[in-house]
Every structure is written in C-alpha cells, then in structure tokens.
Amino acid sequence: MQVVACIKHVPDATADRRFTPERTVDRSVDGLLSELDEYAVEQALRLKDRAPAPDDVVVAVVSMGPARAVEAIRKALQMGADRGVHVIDDALAGSDALATSLVLAAAARWAAGGEVPDLVVCGMASTDAGMGVVPAMLAERLGLPQVTLASLVEVRDGEIRARRDGDHAREVIGATLPAVLSVTDQSGEARYPSFKAIVAAKKKPVDVVSLADLDVDATLVGAAASWSVVDDVAPRPPRSAGVVVRDVDGAGVDALVGFLTSNRFI
Amino acid sequence: MPEVLVLVDHLDGVVRRSTLELLTIARRLGEPSAVYASPDPLPDETVRLLGEHGARAVYVVQDETVEQFSVAPLAEALEQLVRSTTPTVVLIGSTPEGKEVAARLAVRTDSGLLTDAVGVDVVDGAAVTTHSAFGGGYEVRARVTRGTPVITVKPNTVEPVAEPAHPEVRPVTTTFSDAARSARVVARQPRERSARPELTEASVVVSGGRGTGGDFAPVEALADALGAAVGASKAAVDSGWAPHSFQVGQTGKTVSPQLYVAAGISGAIQHRAGMQTSRAIVAVNRDPDAPIFELADLGVVGDLHTVLPAVTEEIRRRER
Ligand SMILES: Cc1cc2nc3c(=O)[nH]c(=O)nc-3n(C[C@H](O)[C@H](O)[C@H](O)COP(=O)(O)OP(=O)(O)OC[C@H]3O[C@@H](n4cnc5c(N)ncnc54)[C@H](O)[C@@H]3O)c2cc1C
Numbered sequence: 001m002q003v004v005a006c007i008k009h010v011p012d013a014t015a016d017r018r019f020t021p022e023r024t025v026d027r028s029v030d031g032l033l034s035e036l037d038e039y040a041v042e043q044a045l046r047l048k049d050r051a052p053a054p055d056d057v058v059v060a061v062v063s064m065g066p067a068r069a070v071e072a073i074r075k076a077l078q079m080g081a082d083r084g085v086h087v088i089d090d091a092l093a094g095s096d097a098l099a100t101s102l103v104l105a106a107a108a109r110w111a112a113g114g115e116v117p118d119l120v121v122c123g124m125a126s127t128d129a130g131m132g133v134v135p136a137m138l139a140e141r142l143g144l145p146q147v148t149l150a151s152l153v154e155v156r157d158g159e160i161r162a163r164r165d166g167d168h169a170r171e172v173i174g175a176t177l178p179a180v181l182s183v184t185d186q187s188g189e190a191r192y193p194s195f196k197a198i199v200a201a202k203k204k205p206v207d208v209v210s211l212a213d214l215d216v217d218a219t220l221v222g223a224a225a226s227w228s229v230v231d232d233v234a235p236r237p238p239r240s241a242g243v244v245v246r247d248v249d250g251a252g253v254d255a256l257v258g259f260l261t262s263n264r265f266i
Numbered sequence: 267m268p269e270v271l272v273l274v275d276h277l278d279g280v281v282r283r284s285t286l287e288l289l290t291i292a293r294r295l296g297e298p299s300a301v302y303a304s305p306d307p308l309p310d311e312t313v314r315l316l317g318e319h320g321a322r323a324v325y326v327v328q329d330e331t332v333e334q335f336s337v338a339p340l341a342e343a344l345e346q347l348v349r350s351t352t353p354t355v356v357l358i359g360s361t362p363e364g365k366e367v368a369a370r371l372a373v374r375t376d377s378g379l380l381t382d383a384v385g386v387d388v389v390d391g392a393a394v395t396t397h398s399a400f401g402g403g404y405e406v407r408a409r410v411t412r413g414t415p416v417i418t419v420k421p422n423t424v425e426p427v428a429e430p431a432h433p434e435v436r437p438v439t440t441t442f443s444d445a446a447r448s449a450r451v452v453a454r455q456p457r458e459r460s461a462r463p464e465l466t467e468a469s470v471v472v473s474g475g476r477g478t479g480g481d482f483a484p485v486e487a488l489a490d491a492l493g494a495a496v497g498a499s500k501a502a503v504d505s506g507w508a509p510h511s512f513q514v515g516q517t518g519k520t521v522s523p524q525l526y527v528a529a530g531i532s533g534a535i536q537h538r539a540g541m542q543t544s545r546a547i548v549a550v551n552r553d554p555d556a557p558i559f560e561l562a563d564l565g566v567v568g569d570l571h572t573v574l575p576a577v578t579e580e581i582r583r584r585e586r
Pocket residue numbers: 035036127185474475476477478498499500501502513514515516517518519529530531532533534535536537540550551552553556568569570571
C-alpha cells in the first residue's frame with residue numbers, strides 16, 4: 001500500500017513572519033514542518049502501525065518548496081515516514097494554490113512509482129497561507145474521492161471512513177480507496193520522534209525532483225502563471241492598546257459595565 | 267448587466283445571514299443570481315428572502331446527490347451554471363465546506379480562487395479583495411487574473427442591505443460525474459440548534475479559555491445577559507470544556523463581532539487570528555502581562571470568576 005502525505009515547510013508563527021518585496025511569503029526566516037501537517041503524517045503512520053503487515057505500507061512524504069523545505073521532510077522521516085520526495089524548481093516561486101495542487105498531484109503519483117497512491121493525506125490547511133483548499137483540489141485533479149476535514153479516521157479492507165465535523169452537521173464520510181484524506185487538529189496528537197528514530201531518519205532516502213522529472217509544464221506554475229495576483233501587502237496598523245484596569249475593590253467591574261454602557265451594548 | 271453567482275448557504279431552507287451579505291456584495295459587481303442546492307424543493311419564504319436582498323434569479327438544483335455525497339456535487343452543479351450563465355464572479359461563503367466547493371470549482375473552470383476575503387471592492391469593474399494574513403498582522407489585496415473569479419467571503423464582511431427584486435426561479439438539471447459520487451455521506455447528524463446566536467454571525471461574542479478552569483457558567487451567563495454567542499480557546503476545547511464548534515482561531519472559527527470578550531484567554535497568535543478584526547475587544551485576565559491586553563480596548567486585570575458574575579448581575583439588575 002502506498003501512502004503519500006503532502007507536507008509544507010512554513011515560517012514559524014511564533015517568530016517574525018513577513019512578505020518579500022515581490023509580495024510572496026518570506027521563506028528565508030526560521031521555518032518548520034507545519035504543525036497542521038504533523039497530523040497528516042501521524043495519521044499516515046498510524047495506518048502503517050495498524051496494518052496487518054506494516055512493512056507492506058510505504059509512507060512517503062512529499063513537499064514542494066525551496067531548499068530549506070527539506071527540514072520539514074527530515075522531521076517527517078524522524079516521526080517515522082519511510083521516504084521523502086522534495087520538489088524543488090526555481091520556476092515554482094510564487095505559485096498559488098491551483099499551481100501547488102497541480103504539482104503535488106504529479107508528485108504524489110511520482111512518489112508512488114507513477115501510479116495513483118492508495119491514499120494521499122494532507123493537513124487541514126497550511127499555517128501560513130491557511131486557505132485549506134489544496135486537499136479538495138488534489139481530489140479534483142486526481143479524480144479521487146474527497147474525504148476531508150476528518151477528525152476521526154478508519155481504514156479497513158480498502159475502505160475509508162471518516163468523521164467530518166461540518167458547519168451544519170457532523171457527518172460520516174465513506175469511500176473506497178484510493179482517496180484523498182485531510183485531517184484536522186482534532187484527529188490525534190502527533191508523535192515525538194525518539195532519539196533512535198532521529199538517528200534512523202538520517203539513512204532514509206529523499207529524492208529531489210524537478211518539474212521536468214514530474215513532467216509538469218513549467219509555464220503553468222510560478223508567479224507569472226498564477227491564476228491570481230497580489231497587488232498590495234501592508235502590515236495592519238497595530239490595534240492601539242486601550243485602558244487596562246486592575247480589579248481592585250470592584251474597579252474592573254465598574255470599568256467593564258461603564259464600557260458596555262457607553263458603547264451601547266447594554 | 268453581467269450576472270454574479272451567489273451560492274446559498276442554508277440548513278434545510280433556512281438561509282444563513284452570510285448569504286445575504288454575499289448578495290449585498292454581488293450587487294456592486296453585477297446582477298446577483300442565487301444558486302440553491304438541496305434535495306428538497308425551494309421554500310417560498312426562501313425565494314422571498316433572497317429577492318429582498320436583490321437576487322434577480324434563483325437557480326434551483328433540486329437533487330439528492332448534493333446531500334448524499336460530500337462537496338464535489340456542489341462544485342459540479344456550480345461549474346455547469348458557470349458555463350451556461352458566464353457570470354463575472356462566483357461568490358461563496360468562507361466556511362470550510364464553501365472553500366472546498368470553491369477549490370474544486372476553480373480547478374474545473376480553470377479559474378483563479380481567492381479565499382477568506384474580508385473586503386470586496388470594485389476597481390475598473392473587477393473585484394479586488396482584501397484578506398488578513400499571518401494571524402491578522404498583515405492586510406493583502408488581491409485579484410483574480412484568469413477565468414471566472416471564484417471568491418469566498420468571510421461572514422460579517424458587510425452589513426446585509428435589502429434591495430427588493432422579484433427573482434425568477436429557474437430549475438436546473440445537473441449531470442454528476444462518477445468522481446462526484448465517490449465520497450458518500452454515510453451518516454449525518456445535524457448540529458444541535460442553540461438558542462444563542464450563531465458564533466460567526468453574532469454581534470457580541472463572549473469566549474472562555476483555560477482560565478475558566480473548566481467552569482464555563484460565568485462565560486455563558488454573561489453571554490446570555492448580552493445576547494451573545496459563546497466562544498472558546500483551543501485550550502478550553504481540547505480540555506473538553508466546550509465543543510469544537512465553539513473554537514475561535516486559526517483552526518476554529520473566525521469571528522468579527524461588534525464586541526469580543528475574552529475571559530481567561532492569553533491571546534496566542536493562533537487565537538488572535540480568529541478574533542483580531544472584532545470592532546471592540548474586552549479582556550479579563552489575571553495576568554497583567556497577558557498578550558491579549560495588547561489588543562484590548564478595555565482590559566480588566568482580575569479573576570474572571572468574580573468579574574464576570576458581577577458584571578452579569580449588574581446587567582440583570584438594570585433590566586429589572
Ligand atoms: C497550528 C495551531 C493552531 C491553533 N489553533 C488555535 C485556535 O484555533 N484557537 C485557539 O484559541 N488556539 C489555537 N492554538 C493554540 C494556541 O497556541 C494557544 O495554545 C491557545 O490559544 C491557548 O488557550 P488559552 O488562552 O485559553 O490558554 P492559556 O494560554 O493557558 O491562557 C490562559 C489564560 O487564562 C488566564 N487565567 C487563568 N486563570 C484565570 C482566572 N481565574 N481569571 C482570569 N484569567 C485567568 C491566564 O493568566 C492565562 O493568560 C493553535 C495552536 C497551533 C500550534
């Protein structure tokens with residue numbers, strides 16, 4: 001069984017995140033494997049752990065991104081993934097979600113030896129752009145069932161079932177593999193790599209592939225070919241911190257009631 | 267005037283407020299046409315409501331497929347309407363499902379996609395959108411350069427404004443691909459309706475965090491006194507003190523109310539991402555150095571277990 005997890009290397013949200021002069025996310029700052037993609041790797045690994053013959057389940061992680069994206073791949077290998085595929089190509093800079101999904105769809109096939117993998121797993125969204133649309137796009141592009149935003153996953157006998165907590169209802173979605181799965185941060189905490197796993201990961205293979213290797217036309221991706229354009233980015237003026245009142249002898253209560261009254265909330 | 271397609275977000279015919287916002291935005295861009303998909307017939311009141319907000323036409327996709335299979339059928343129904351009506355823009359609510367429908371539609375029509383708009387302007391007849399980036403730290407303006415722009419808009423982006431029209435109801439038939447019928451909805455349990463307003467639509471939200479210590483009663487009581495929705499931090503949700511549907515933040519809901527009250531919430535970047543654009547922010551926190559105070563219009567350094575009940579009591583006293 002071939003399982004491919006799509007993972008992203010993102011700027012650290014707790015550090016300084018910014019844009020380049022070209023209005024793309026600055027990726028030269030400290031980065032890490034997107035926390036939301038750790039959940040995807042975790043689910044892929046649980047599938048392997050629980051399989052009757054774990055060795056028959058190959059978990060590959062695929063990442064598209066600049067040279068440093070290999071850090072995310074390394075982390076996933078330390079968690080227990082078997083191999084990595086790093087799509088790196090100068091033509092990719094500035095790609096939007098449509099281009100990204102085009103490349104990831106090709107990379108997922110490449111990672112599974114040219115076939116559609118049995119399962120493609122994604123996180124619910126990236127933590128930088130945060131659109132949450134790539135999994136649906138991958139399902140569309142690969143022509144596979146879309147089982148997304150899952151908070152609980154079960155794979156058995158070639159069937160997948162997942163709980164999806166939708167806006168209007170809690171649903172159970174079922175499909176026959178192959179399928180595209182995305183998992184939420186409710187799906188189960190990701191494991192910490194053990195020391196032994198960290199050492200073992202150093203020997204795991206990471207294939208570096210270009211757009212040409214994937215047979216993706218380079219003129220279809222990157223900033224120039226994007227389906228949308230960012231005209232302007234500006235830091236939002238920080239909210240001016242207001243009044244802070246210590247609640248001594250009910251002063252805080254009075255201030256809050258006063259605030260609600262003067263702003264006509266009561 | 268060119269058409270603008272608006273996907274109606276509804277639960278059993280009850281239309282979300284966000285749809286009325288989309289119709290209001292659509293009128294700036296062209297003539298709004300609503301798209302209503304459901305296994306059940308379109309209720310007359312729904313036609314009336316959509317018409318009141320300017321829908322000139324309501325396309326009705328009455329087909330069980332849209333409820334029996336996840337996401338893909340809605341995208342295919344919209345795709346076929348995009349091909350037959352050649353709209354200038356497609357507007358969809360920025361719910362998780364709405365964004366996935368938009369994603370598939372964009373691929374199928376080879377069109378640009380912009381999600382989570384918090385503003386939509388018209389520049390030279392085309393839609394220019396505003397988005398929050400990096401947890402609200404930046405504002406980004408973008409536009410689609412290819413195909414039929416597909417734009418998802420966050421709730422509370424505009425105030426719905428009525429502009430009565432008499433919509434023509436047009437039933438449409440959609441043919442669904444096998445791929446669209448591959449992810450089955452095996453079971454469906456509608457979310458319990460609460461007497462409180464919908465979190466993303468409420469004009470006041472009172473949220474509790476880890477600082478509640480698991481006791482949400484003071485948060486709920488203040489929310490009820492203010493006619494507010496109840497929200498929660500991820501820490502509170504992960505502790506099992508509030509359902510996930512209450513979570514505000516990066517992996518929960520984005521809210522943009524007139525007033526957001528954060529009680530016992532530290533103000534982590536991921537939480538801010540979901541409430542930063544609130545009109546007014548009030549924080550109650552025991553720790554004077556809590557980052558939430560950096561964005562609060564009013565900060566109260568104190569114990570939420572004494573402050574919230576006292577405020578609730580005062581509001582109730584004034585009502586008497
Ligand atoms: C990928 C990712 C996504 C995330 N998504 C979200 C998200 O969607 N939403 C979200 O909220 N978080 C999210 N988080 C988690 C976030 O980083 C914080 O951990 C979380 O917001 C903390 O919740 P909290 O403020 O309730 O708890 P804490 O940070 O523990 O803060 C509790 C606060 O309560 C105060 N307090 C304690 N007792 C009292 C009292 N009696 N009275 C008054 N104040 C008191 C304390 O001073 C403290 O400031 C995400 C994290 C990651 C990595």
